[in-house]
Amino acid sequence: MNIYFRVAKNTWDEMMTYRFNFMMWRIRNVLQLLTVYYLWVAVTIHNGHIFSYSRSLILTYVLGVSFIGSIVFSTRTQEMGENINNGELSQYLIRPLRYLGYWFARDIGDKFFNISFALAELTIVYLLLRPAIYLQLNGTMLILTVVAVILAVVMNFFIGSLLGLVAFWSPEVWAPRFIFFTLVSFFSGGLFPLDILPVSLQHIFSLLPFGYLQYFPITIYLGKVSSQGILQGFTIAIIWNIFLYFLLLWVWRIGLRMYSSEGN
Amino acid sequence: MIVRYSIIWWKFTLGTSQIAFQSRFGAILFLLGKLLRYVFFLLFLMLLLSRTKVIVGYPLWQLMLFYATFNLLDTLPQFFFRNVYRFRQQILNGYFDNMLLKPLPSLFQPLFGGSDILDLFMLFLAAGFIMYAGIQSGHATPLHVFLYLLLICNSFVIALGLHIFVLGIGILSTAVDNTVMLYRDLTQMGRLPIEVYQEPLRGLITFIIPIGIMMTYPVKALLGLLSVQGIILAMVFGTGMLFVSLRFWQYALRHYISIST
Numbered sequence: 001m002n003i004y005f006r007v008a009k010n011t012w013d014e015m016m017t018y019r020f021n022f023m024m025w026r027i028r029n030v031l032q033l034l035t036v037y038y039l040w041v042a043v044t045i046h047n048g049h050i051f052s053y054s055r056s057l058i059l060t061y062v063l064g065v066s067f068i069g070s071i072v073f074s075t076r077t078q079e080m081g082e083n084i085n086n087g088e089l090s091q092y093l094i095r096p097l098r099y100l101g102y103w104f105a106r107d108i109g110d111k112f113f114n115i116s117f118a119l120a121e122l123t124i125v126y127l128l129l130r131p132a133i134y135l136q137l138n139g140t141m142l143i144l145t146v147v148a149v150i151l152a153v154v155m156n157f158f159i160g161s162l163l164g165l166v167a168f169w170s171p172e173v174w175a176p177r178f179i180f181f182t183l184v185s186f187f188s189g190g191l192f193p194l195d196i197l198p199v200s201l202q203h204i205f206s207l208l209p210f211g212y213l214q215y216f217p218i219t220i221y222l223g224k225v226s227s228q229g230i231l232q233g234f235t236i237a238i239i240w241n242i243f244l245y246f247l248l249l250w251v252w253r254i255g256l257r258m259y260s261s262e263g264n
Numbered sequence: 265m266i267v268r269y270s271i272i273w274w275k276f277t278l279g280t281s282q283i284a285f286q287s288r289f290g291a292i293l294f295l296l297g298k299l300l301r302y303v304f305f306l307l308f309l310m311l312l313l314s315r316t317k318v319i320v321g322y323p324l325w326q327l328m329l330f331y332a333t334f335n336l337l338d339t340l341p342q343f344f345f346r347n348v349y350r351f352r353q354q355i356l357n358g359y360f361d362n363m364l365l366k367p368l369p370s371l372f373q374p375l376f377g378g379s380d381i382l383d384l385f386m387l388f389l390a391a392g393f394i395m396y397a398g399i400q401s402g403h404a405t406p407l408h409v410f411l412y413l414l415l416i417c418n419s420f421v422i423a424l425g426l427h428i429f430v431l432g433i434g435i436l437s438t439a440v441d442n443t444v445m446l447y448r449d450l451t452q453m454g455r456l457p458i459e460v461y462q463e464p465l466r467g468l469i470t471f472i473i474p475i476g477i478m479m480t481y482p483v484k485a486l487l488g489l490l491s492v493q494g495i496i497l498a499m500v501f502g503t504g505m506l507f508v509s510l511r512f513w514q515y516a517l518r519h520y521i522s523i524s525t
Contacts, residue, residue, distance in 0.1 A: 024442030175293035
């Protein structure tokens, strides 16, 4: 366990080393947040609400989803593919650690660094813009939100790892990731709440994993999900996590059988 | 001279296209991703407008015109200046030294060293969509169309200036990747009319980083909403941006230290 803690800490230290790059990355996140934030301000400026969202709810949604996105989507799994392609994987296979555990620890280090910056950014954005926001005071809802975020973190790790392991079969590791993130950027609820979509589409998206990465946790926080909806949401999210876990282990095993490297 | 440089650009582009199509599967996926991103945001705007009818005073087809023009001005520099995205690696592995030895202007290959042929499809799509949205908006006179095209050229010059800045920063600090992506995120704010943003952000992205001038002024001119002063201001910004960026490039070149050879 201590090894993985050291890996997470090393990731933190590594990010401190490349501070300029990281700062630029965070500035980019703030710009993306401001674009979405002002769009929703503009569409609620006359009526004070849109779809089933009051202005305070939708602005809390935008800020909340940005914070949850910082936690869920900060990952290092994209380096897995490069690792396999350039043969560095061989070095890890002889080390006394689990390869997937190593990357999960890297993810955790990366997430803590991102969370600390995201908190600071959101505080500054809040102090500058002073939006009316919705504060959830129900302890149960807050706990359920945290649990939903943890499930989302694990799910994103499984999906990110699977996209990395594509490298066992193809040197093209960026294109599948690009497609995935294009889909995620719209269907995880990062730009808009999924319940503004037609009901038939909502039913389809409730069965896919995307919505459980951002939309589900934030709507629990906003108190927009019924008890039955929460139960159903957690059930589907857990089923996806179990499925992706076993799929990842299977892909890792057959990938390793295919793997070969020269000169390492 | 333009013919000679065009031939050289074409040869660079042929080379990079061959690399891009080495993995046809990857090329198709990238193209599909770009297309999906384009369509999804369009559908999202239409969904919003189904409820609000107007956003900051613009109805559906005028907003579509802003979005389509943004796509053109987002894709056009990406198509021509694609090598900027490869520049960091070219500095790190010393290839930039090789570029400087060639009998070409120092900026030519860093900027035009191979276009991404995949962007051509998105360019045609954006151009077609602009024409359709322009017709649906129904305001355009020949003068407005002329001003629109003039300001599109001006926006391209602003984009050129901003890319030269990115290259200059790349020489001084090698931080090209995040800087160019920062530029992309800033331009993403131009997917919507600049009136969406409130002060001081609106002033910042109009006059400090001229995304507003670049992305929204052409459409405003087409809709007849831009004053003569606005047009002059845009042209001054375009020319000034190019001049300052070229000076910055020269400054960066003077401080270039070959770190890899």
